[in-house]
Amino acid sequence: MWNAVRGFLSGKSSRDVAKGRLHLVLAHDRTGLEGGRLQEMRQEIAAVIAKYVPIDADAVEIQIETRSRETQLTVSSPIQPRNA
């Protein structure tokens, strides 16, 4: 009952929170990429994309995710419409 109330208030059990935190921490641990280096990479990738298509460099997002022992790097960048 208390669990249901707390779950309703916070939206997530502490178990789910722990899982989410682990996925993030392990992704960084496994690649050996510290936060600063990741941001450097984000800026460089944004610069490369900007050479080809118009983008807002600040909107480029970079993410490392891990499932099982596979680690994946995802870069997402909204492209601005032509002749904007």
Add this chain to the structure above:
Amino acid sequence: MGRAIVITSGKGGVGKTTVTANLGTALAQLGHSVVLIDADIGLRNLDVVMGLENRIVYHLVDAIRGKCTVAKAMIKDRRSENLWMLPASQTDDKDSVTPEEMRSLVCELKHTHDFVLIDCPAGIEQGFKNAIAGADEAIVVATPEVSSIRDADRVVGLLAAADVPARLIVNRISQHLVKRGDMLSQSDVIEILALDLLGTIPLDDHIVATTNRGMPAVLEGKSLAAKELNRIARRLSGLEVEDHATGGFFTRLGRALGLSATPA
């Protein structure tokens, strides 16, 4: 030729030494000849967990330095047939032994014993490298906590790089907390570490009491944790043990007869 198995975790205090002592005792009770090596030079503890601290004369570093024979440094556990312990030195440090020296020591012991269990120190430095040097396989012990799993993950990576196949023991699970949503479950830990599961040991007060007495819990054998440790020992030695996931005898019988619609 015996098997050398290193029990490791990265993080300290998750139960490596208790698991080593109990699996060793359980394997010996199954009739195997077993030697336990305390590889935690400078911070030995397997001796007190086993209750053999008063009988140490020589230790691992003495044996490697040739001060005595390996046989002389080993302590025979009188409670179990076929069980020996090789204690660590308390006055040397981790650098006083090299991985090559450990490998040849473990290899020598594999000729005379069915199982050589190596209790690895916490950390991933020299002591860890020494402990895994002679191992054919590894058991990674993790508790269902973020810090323990994070450190275990580092160790899993290092073991893979060293070509040592690893299996997982999830220690100190409380089903009550898992159900309440306040503890990572066995399957959460398996999913994150992506290791084969060797067994899950419940959080159990009996372990505190038996450790106080210096008596491995499997010698009494009644507690829940001891039962699981015995099952893990049987699984390690290749004896068939049904998994939690496949259910007990009646569940499997029911399934075989088509009484149960959903496989567990």
